[in-house]
Amino acid sequence: MAPPTKYFEDFELGETFTIPSKTLTDAHFLFFAGLTGDNHPIHYDVEHAKQTRFGKPIAHGLLVASMTAAGASTLSPHTEGSIVAFLEQSSRFLKPVLLGDTIYPMLEVSELVPKREVGVVRLRSRVRNQRDEICLEGMHAYLIKKRPA
Secondary structure (H helix, E strand, O other): OOOOOOOHHHOOOOOEEEOOOEEOOHHHHHHHHHHHOOOOHHHOOHHHHHOOOOOOOEOOHHHHHHOOOHHHOOOHHHOOOOEEEEEEEEEEEOOOOEOOOEEEEEEEEEEEEEOOOEEEEEEEEEEEEOOOOEEEEEEEEEEEEOOOO
């Protein structure tokens, strides 16, 4: 049975949606480098990374940001029939995410902007690590249908 559809009116400020945790491995880093072409040695060369302030390979910032995808969250099945568009995304990188770190992404409704037939749902994105440090804070904005009359 499909979960109930969430329309714009169904969202509440402060409502949260989880995303499964992931322990980042060489495979994540190499796959992302292959996909994007960003093959800077700080992301995969252990000897190079030992010489940096981080001491080990560091995740690509955009890889960490991509882990906040709403499509991977508990929200996703509820918006299959109501989402219109992904409007914008921003990220601030507060702590490095290192090879072997486990990350815990989440989304929280931070603003609801009604429009005529739709509304903008702004979600605060956050990624924390296994030490409960916030590594990323950001925002997503989605255009969501209002409930049909």
